[in-house]
Amino acid sequence: MRIFLSTNDNVGEVTRDNHPPNEVRLQIEGWHVTRLDSIGSTNDELVRRLETSDLPDRTVLVADVQTAGRGRLDRRWEAPVGENLLCSMLFRPPIAHPQHLQHAVALAIIAATRHFDVGNVWLKWPNDVIVVEPDTSQRAEYAKLAGMLSTMTADGSVIIGTGVNINWSPVGATSLATIAGHPLSVIDVLRALLSSLHDLLVCSEDELTDRYRTHLSTIGRHVRVELPSKEVVTGRAVGVSPDGSLEVVDECAITHRFHAGDVVHLR
Structure with a gap:
């Protein structure tokens, strides 16, 4: 698992050994x-x-x-x-x-x-x-x-x-x-x-x-959602559905629900 900003890899110096782990x-x-x-x-x-x-x-x-x-x-x-x-x-x-x-x-x-x-x-x-x-x-x-x-x-x-x-x-x-x-x-x-x-x-x-x-800071913020398909949606995050999907209302007042994707907080 990694720690990183939303759009980048998290990479540090690693020794790559193939020996069995202790x-x-x-x-x-x-x-x-x-x-x-x-x-x-x-x-x-x-x-x-x-x-x-x-x-x-x-x-x-x-x-x-x-x-x-x-x-x-x-x-x-x-x-x-x-x-x-x-x-x-x-x-x-x-x-x-x-x-x-x-x-x-x-x-x-x-x-x-x-x-x-x-x-x-x-x-x-x-x-x-x-x-x-x-x-x-x-x-x-x-x-x-x-x-x-x-x-x-x-x-x-x-x-x-x-x-x-x-x-x-x-x-x-x-x-x-x-x-x-x-x-x-x-x-x-x-x-x-x-x-x-x-x-x-x-x-x-x-x-x-x-x-x-x-504890979800995303709710209420203006966000950009970058989807695995490369599609990008911007709008205001307004809630989370019971299944965990993020609800975002775009500039045309259309509600989108996302199950996966990268979210960037814009403001």
Whole structure:
């Protein structure tokens, strides 16, 4: 998984080794966490392990470095070794609405940032975690802090990979260390994230949806939506449908609903 601005790859210096990853089990209540020193992609590795093993619900892989990580729309995501949180979480079926899991993970990232005195953290549709300066909250200026990529497996499981900029970020993005003013432990952030997510997963779907909408900075803004088809739509984001799609009213007062695409906050 990568962290990046909406339109760019997130790429740092990576050592590309092909050796099998060393594995260490981490004790985090409510989760089955394995730390790897190096892997191609934590999402891909969870898919591979699920095909050959009966992995338990809430299995987590976290890597010091990914050599073939990717973000949404197949963008590259790479970061220097040990600097950022790169992990994937497995949720086993039955799963009625996968988007609620994505919302819960995004909200858990925001909750985790509060443990490290980082504020003004919001969401940009669908699940980018951004930081907005207090004096620019009415404008479009923001920096990306975290992002995620979800995979649905053949058996109905959902894998959510996330990358959080802890101690490094590419140009134009930001990191927790930059905001806090000092380096942070990647594993401490992981523990805070999983603890927050454990609490959020007991919420009802309606409560998760309400919290997601409350933290969604996109609503009410003038936005540009860049679709996978290369079509571009501009207008005002007015809401999110129950299925998670973004509702945008264009200059002709036509309402559009988007299930995928890049959103740029214009103002």
